[in-house]
Amino acid sequence: MMRSNNPSIPIPRTVPLLPLHDKVLLPGVVTRLQISRRDSIPLFEKILRSYDSKDLNKCIIGVFPVHTPVPLPDDKASKQVSSSVADNDNNNDGDNGNKGSRKKKLSSISKSDYGGYPLTDDGTVVGSNAGQVVPLIGGPGKGGGSQIPPVDPAHIHTTGCAARLVRLERAVGGFTVMLEGIVRLRLNKIIAQTPFFEADVTPLLDRPVDKNDQELQDQIVALKSTSKEFVSLLQTLKLPAPVLVQLQKFLENVGVIPGQVVDLLMSTIESTNEEKLMILDAADLRERIPKAIELLTRQIHVLKISQKVHDNVEGKLNKKQREFYLRQQIAAIKEELGEKDTGEEDEMTIIENRLTAANLPPDVQKAADREMKRLRKMQPASSEYSVIRNYLDWL
Structure with missing residues (x-):
């Protein structure tokens, strides 16, 4: 679902930041997200408390992609996970009066518990909230179950997109949200991490x-030409009319x-x-347009190949269907004229005659007669024809 972006919408200097995993939101695009992470849910809980449903679209969120950390090699991970770390329950980190981040003993925890995230030398999860493990709401097993570490600010991409909240609904284990991208954002710095991320940002207007x-x-002329060719191909593929319009x-x-x-x-x-x-x-148009043309050209090439393959397959199917239909018509005409086919009919x-000479038991003869009727209706070139023919020869 897509809409035109609107850079004229005022963007606050400080915005709540939503880390986006395995997805990228671009300006002008509307996307639906399932929010189930403990480090994102507090943001939407606050929005529900702060905004009436009719004013949700006034809420601006900074949506920033998150880079997936590279999993550690099994041998190194095993070595790090096996290290034991003493608890630091008596330390206070000064954040909301909570106890300091506990460095959990990892002697009995496997690498998979942390989704392959890097660990420090002392065996804790890399990140500003190292040692804290955030379970997925709705995941298997509330007590132990599937767990993922909190987002490390170092993994947040420095370019994101300001988004307008279009819809917000409670769902099992979290929220379903619909966001509309407005304009690119540059991440200057993260100013808060709890209960959710907040960031100082700068809009990057075209x-x-x-x-x-x-x-x-x-570049614009080339973009227009390539785009028209792309849309023309989409029309041949019968894409939904509203999208094409x-x-x-x-x-x-x-x-x-x-x-x-x-x-x-x-x-x-x-x-x-x-x-x-x-x-x-690519905030600069002179950088963005050539990259887009390259990707569009590749997509056009793929669509052309797909269309060619589709046409070839459809042509072959139509040819076989026509041949089969004509064979049936010829057989019907010959039957009306009392004529016999010297080729296929002789084979039948x-x-x-072989089946009759075999003196088959009644139940086997009944099955053979049924398969003979099927065989007469099939094209000799079909694979099923060969299977039935071999079966009858075996009988």
């Missing part, structure tokens, strides 16, 4: 198109809002999270 910038104008309307304004067109198209094509991150990071007669 600059107005300079008609005297020949390089940019050439929206894309075509945006393409009409590619000369005025090329950045928004790129973001919209990138949410339409098949691409990896890394490629979407590349587009998100030979099989029938």
Whole structure:
């Protein structure tokens, strides 16, 4: 689901930050998310307390991708996990009067309990909240079950997207939210981590198109041409009409809002999270447009190949269907004329004569007659024809 972005919406300097795992939100795109992490749920609990349902769209959230840490090699992880760490229950970290972060003994905890996240030399989870383990709400086993560590600020991407809250609903184990991307954000610094992340950010607005910038104008022309070819291919694939209409309307304004067109198209094509991150990071249009053209060209190539394969398969199926239909018509005409086919019919007669000469038991003969009727209706080229023919020969 996509909508035009609106950079004119005021973006606060400080926004609540929602870490986004395995997904990238671009301006102008509306996405639905299931919120079930303990480090994100408090944000939406507060929003429910602070906003009326009709004012939810006034709530601006900074949505930032999170880089997945590289899992440790099994031998190194085993060595680190086996180390035992003393509890520090008597230390106070000064945060809301809570006891200091407990460095949990890990002698009996496997690497999988931490989802492969890196561990420090003393065996605790890497991150500012090292040693704390955050269970997934609704995960298996509330007491032990599936656990994941809190988000390490060092893993949060430095470019994100300001999002307007479109819908917020309670769900089993958390919330279902719908967010609309508005404008790119640069993460200056994280100013709070509990009960949820808050950050100091700077909006990264697209600059107005300079008609005297020949390089940019050439890129826009190339983008328009490539985009039209892409939409044309989508039409042949019978994409839903509302999506096509929206894309075509945006393409009409590619000369005025090329950045928004790129973001919209990138949410339409098949691409990896890394490629979407590349587009998100490209705040400069002269950097973003060439990358988008490259990805669009690849998608066009894939669509053309898919269409060619589809047409070839459909053509072969239609040809076989026509042949089968004609064979049936010819057989019916010959039957009306009292004529016999010297080819396939002779073969059928030979099989029938062999079955008769075999003097089969009644139940076996009944099965053979049934398979003979099926065989007469099939094309000799089909695989099932060969199977039945071999079965009858075996009888």
